[in-house]
Amino acid sequence: MTRTSTATPLAPHPDRLFAADPAARTVARTVYQAVADAPIISPHGHVDAALIADDQPFADPASLLVTPDHYVLRLLHANGVGLDELGRPDRSGDGSVPDGRQIWHRLAAHWDDFAGTPVRYWFETELHDVFGLTEQPSAENADAQYDHLAELLTTPAFRPRALFDTFRIEVLATTDDPTADLAAHARLAADPSFRGRVLPTFRADAVFDPSRPDWRHVVTSIGQAAGIDTGTHAGLLAALRARRRYFIEHGATATDTGVLDAGSTPLSTAARERIHTTALRGPASLTEADAVAYRHDMLYRWAEMSVEDGLVMQLHPGVHRNHHRPTLERFGPDTGHDLPAVGSFTEPLRPLLEAFGTAPGFHLVLFTVDETVFSREIGPLAGFYPAVYAGAPWWFIDTPAAIGRYRAAVTDSASFTKTSGFIDDTRAYCSIPARHDMARRADAAYLASLVVSHQLSEEDAVRTAHRIVSDIPRATFKL
């Protein structure tokens, strides 16, 4: 695009995220260059496999770039833009939604509120590298930029599969319901024209918590999907095992689980069956203590199943879901008000780790949104238990600054080998390369800081960078 006369240029700097010091910068460049073009391994994310399988053109710039990106949405909302104004369907509204152009104008009007944030940092890279924008969004250029983007989306190069290649994605893990038929995954696997790997991830959070209104429905559905009666807890476990096998047959190497806390105390068979039976009568008949005990036992069973079938177990406790009920009621879940809680791993995971922490082949990747646990809990756990891996900073803290803090906190106890590699955890498909690039740069800057303070040789730094983007995620996620 040609620039308008008053526009501010959008030109991501080749040395961005590197330290200013010339010596450190030179090393960071070397380390980064060694991995800048490495294929992307994305072992944890939320892109829909059908998007790739169907390969339909994207509808419009806003629904591709703004509406699905919770980072962008949150910051606009915090600065006074309603979710209804950003295209989220409003149950209390009249059914009308703003068109994409209006949404883009709102983004442009608040572009200044993003100054200095990591969201703007990677959004700039995305807009520049993927879409060729060369001006910062503004009221003046909003229409022109929107037209430019909309036109690109009609071209073959901007279809999902073409972008998959352009982005150099080698592995993309999706997140899937335990009852999913994984048809899109199967289609992709069977398609000789598609060379990437799109793998499902088994995520069955609802089954953990019998106090959820949808728990009974979920348990029944899993039973139907597996062809096994889940009226007993033993039946549920059998059905889950069957569904996990189904996922493995479709390429899955991992499960993913979000729970409020990481409690993992097992129950006796009798106790489990009793709570299961009670819960099937409906949440009203269940005590809170029983619900919690059931959930903690299920986390223990999850590890037990992973030890059996080899699926990597990802765990991210500590998020308050749907903090603002009025927003939940109007706009549904996943609308920006899931919020971090205090993290805790060492004590609650004790029963699980006592049983499985040294089990051969068991991989447990711990993620947190509470940074304080990196040096206090996750690093020390990953620095003793062969099974434990320190997950990369995630969600609220997958930023250049926090990645630096994570490395500085976790490397001391867990080194690099016991970490996960970067995960993008995203629904915003086009942000994937920009965000992996950010992580590679942040890691290069960290490694360079070790080199210039003579804690690591430059050769080892380059080798470590390679391991972080390739060997480590492959090993940790069994890819």
Place this chain on the structure above:
Amino acid sequence: MTRTSTATPLAPHPDRLFAADPAARTVARTVYQAVADAPIISPHGHVDAALIADDQPFADPASLLVTPDHYVLRLLHANGVGLDELGRPDRSGDGSVPDGRQIWHRLAAHWDDFAGTPVRYWFETELHDVFGLTEQPSAENADAQYDHLAELLTTPAFRPRALFDTFRIEVLATTDDPTADLAAHARLAADPSFRGRVLPTFRADAVFDPSRPDWRHVVTSIGQAAGIDTGTHAGLLAALRARRRYFIEHGATATDTGVLDAGSTPLSTAARERIHTTALRGPASLTEADAVAYRHDMLYRWAEMSVEDGLVMQLHPGVHRNHHRPTLERFGPDTGHDLPAVGSFTEPLRPLLEAFGTAPGFHLVLFTVDETVFSREIGPLAGFYPAVYAGAPWWFIDTPAAIGRYRAAVTDSASFTKTSGFIDDTRAYCSIPARHDMARRADAAYLASLVVSHQLSEEDAVRTAHRIVSDIPRATFKL
């Protein structure tokens, strides 16, 4: 002052707090210079309005510079100097207090214990810039420095109003009792020769906690001040509303509240009235659970009133007051042993935010003395709720290092727009310019770090610095 031959020079460096790297330093200088001389907006502090209104000369150097500065007092006490030796009235003593010169000698004798601390950092600026000292305090020069300071305080240029101009203070918010007549504020507002703004802040902590021995007295006093019977909870709320209006009429734009925790669960009218009636019979008749429930409800009401009348709500939970009872008994409160507690916002504030988090015009500024909540709670809350603002590091953590950590932690989720700007929170009048200068330098250093790592353009950094010292506090505090 001329220097004695053996003295160590006191000469604050023009580039202090900036990074050593030449590129980063050059940017930091540019950013800092753009705001170095901007007027001071101090929206949260503890200077007495009568000090400005009366404009009397200060009594002596020690009672101006040492005794009211809790930072200085704490560090001397920690190194073995008794509070009685520092001029704090001692209830167990014989009524004698050291004279100012003795106190200054004690400061000089322990000057080395301040080496490398932020207290010494800004004290040096204060002594140099305001009082023209050019030597580090020492046993040798203590008398000469004391004489020099004492002489200055007799001159017109060192009267409170003259310093107000010298310091370039534009807005100074005080902290005031709900029953205060605000006469000094009124005098200042009515005085055409005074061009600054000195605004009251409504602070009624005692009313929150019915287990306090002084609660009944406070509630009665507020009723008397408002001319409303506070024998019922409804009456108390009406009286508080009346007093808030009175404060608004005298220029107030904000309230300030310190509570042990941020619990905000509302009570039914009946429950509130019941506890209120019980509490009026005296703390002995009150259960602890009722006292806590009453306090949590009051926090909810506070937000409700702010939504109604537009006063900005400042909240700083998480301080253990008067940790050392023997010191409390001898020297009273505010003597250096209020200590930080674990911060918690996301869960306890849920009821309040559910009701008012998206209410138009509601501003809730969250302060903490527990840094761990910046990236885990305050940033994410300010990054979703339009009402929430991330307060600047405060009290124990308003230091160059902690300001850097705050920016690095909060900007990721909340950007700059959803923050408060610096607050000095001080009783030490002459430290105000040095401490705002410190914040401007620390922010310039942080912004420069974003510029040299190419996360922000230099133009945006300068604009952001301007916003931090002017637009942001004006908007956040509705000035």
Place this chain on the structure above:
Amino acid sequence: MTRTSTATPLAPHPDRLFAADPAARTVARTVYQAVADAPIISPHGHVDAALIADDQPFADPASLLVTPDHYVLRLLHANGVGLDELGRPDRSGDGSVPDGRQIWHRLAAHWDDFAGTPVRYWFETELHDVFGLTEQPSAENADAQYDHLAELLTTPAFRPRALFDTFRIEVLATTDDPTADLAAHARLAADPSFRGRVLPTFRADAVFDPSRPDWRHVVTSIGQAAGIDTGTHAGLLAALRARRRYFIEHGATATDTGVLDAGSTPLSTAARERIHTTALRGPASLTEADAVAYRHDMLYRWAEMSVEDGLVMQLHPGVHRNHHRPTLERFGPDTGHDLPAVGSFTEPLRPLLEAFGTAPGFHLVLFTVDETVFSREIGPLAGFYPAVYAGAPWWFIDTPAAIGRYRAAVTDSASFTKTSGFIDDTRAYCSIPARHDMARRADAAYLASLVVSHQLSEEDAVRTAHRIVSDIPRATFKL
């Protein structure tokens, strides 16, 4: 040693741990050089006094360098090497242990897993400076390096006392059982040919917790050692006082205590006696609440005794001991799975500090493995209470990065004077100089950062460095 052709050199850089920026590096060098060769004061460690007193040659390289170093052991275990493979006696095994050469091979095979970690950082210094190795360990050179090391250990220069001199150790505090006869300490003190100071430290953790299976045995043993009946709590306190005097007579200046939490509420004499009597009947007759109350009271008594006899009180709460029971059962305690817990000081220590926080001569050094307490609790406590000292980062966080964070967090409130100086806390005798060198470098880097940002003069930085390695530990530990 001559290098093999393909080997990677092992050559610690003279500027390691210093910032890359030339100005900061120049200052750091100056500060470091001023203390690089200062004698080592090690006021807290786990070397056996008999090792020095007996002065026998070390058995073999692995049992000297690998097996006793829990940092090395943990990281190998985390990467899949069993503790049995590393020479830890295995109760479930056949009694065979690998020979030292095998262990060295395992270390070499996993050398890459240490890349970038502080463990490798100081291990490299140790291998190079003490043993003259010039190649990174590898499969290729493992035999040659092992032979080289084994040969050195047969020479007089590598006997413990010779190394004591080579390491320039001036004071080495050991950690000793309350019933210890301290014969080795006495032999050393009586030996005119030995000029160092090897001091015992009184550590009686078992006596705090009457729910421990060994509590009754410990209490009885202390009574026997003291010649005082410990059938009553008063008797136990008298016996402890006697044993403390015995330690003082043998040079002790400090006690050391590890507890799960820092609760310190005192009990009445009657309550203490009642629980004591109950506990002597065996753990089964004791309630958990009574056990906790007894432990908290004992912490209070510990401080009371320190006020009486002048022993410095070291306290490190917040460690989950023996997290992985199967490992405990196979390999015993101290096998790498003690893990950090959440730290808490301000509230639990309130009773103790209320009574003794301003007691003349009382020194209470607080250590933590939870970094979040540095700016929130330990710094502020040490910044008010004359008795409180902020202990150096310890165990999981005694690393270059964490030392920097500690200084940045603690100096704000506690300055340098209210800190402990570095403690190595080690069983790995030969790692002592490398680890003190690391701390000196990390502190030099921190001090240099203050100098180049003009918060401290270079002269004050050099003086502060001297104080940190000499005056401060001498004053804090009363050496």
